Amino acid sequence: MTRSAFLRARRPEHKQQRREAILAAARELARTSGVRNVSLGAVAEAVGLAKSNIVRYFGTREEIYLELLADEWRQWAEAVAERLRTTSGTTNAVTALVETIVERPLFCDLLSHASTSLEHNVSVPAARAFKHAVHARIAEMGAAMAGATDLTEREGGELAAACSGLAGMLYPAANPPPALAQVYAEDPELAAACPVLLPTLVRALSALAAGLPTLREE
Numbered sequence: 001m002t003r004s005a006f007l008r009a010r011r012p013e014h015k016q017q018r019r020e021a022i023l024a025a026a027r028e029l030a031r032t033s034g035v036r037n038v039s040l041g042a043v044a045e046a047v048g049l050a051k052s053n054i055v056r057y058f059g060t061r062e063e064i065y066l067e068l069l070a071d072e073w074r075q076w077a078e079a080v081a082e083r084l085r086t087t088s089g090t091t092n093a094v095t096a097l098v099e100t101i102v103e104r105p106l107f108c109d110l111l112s113h114a115s116t117s118l119e120h121n122v123s124v125p126a127a128r129a130f131k132h133a134v135h136a137r138i139a140e141m142g143a144a145m146a147g148a149t150d151l152t153e154r155e156g157g158e159l160a161a162a163c164s165g166l167a168g169m170l171y172p173a174a175n176p177p178p179a180l181a182q183v184y185a186e187d188p189e190l191a192a193a194c195p196v197l198l199p200t201l202v203r204a205l206s207a208l209a210a211g212l213p214t215l216r217e218e
Contacts, residue, residue, distance in 0.1 A: 111168030
């Protein structure tokens, strides 16, 4: 489709193409520049539209990235379920959770901005759709975890939710900006405090997985 045809698109399938193009442009910009550094104007320029056209499909920049985050949740849940079909035991299940989230840096980056920015400046329908999507993914992952471990579905869901929360918190620290990277390179004592994402997550989630069954009601 040419740019002029793209701009004139009015049929439902053309509107869907435009929506997907906006999401694809925003995803690529976030991968190359980081979620924090992408503006609505940059997305509009990348997809060849005016900002006024972008907001017809997504009210704000945050709504674009909230939808991308929901899709990342879906992909992660599917990857975990696939891993758990061929493995069992809590140790292996924790490893599956962590390895599949660490190999998704865009997901981790989006998670790091979810509660501080992406859930702000959005419409009620967008917020509701996002929360329903995440709730469904956590339920799915809880069931998958319960099928592969001695955890209950609730405990499996709590473990998956904790994994996402910790990944979002630790990802920026594990990927420091240039000034901090230089500090760590020059000062090994300080560098020791910079977390390595995968082993740090495995250790924290292993402790949580061991402790959850002890809190069950008799």
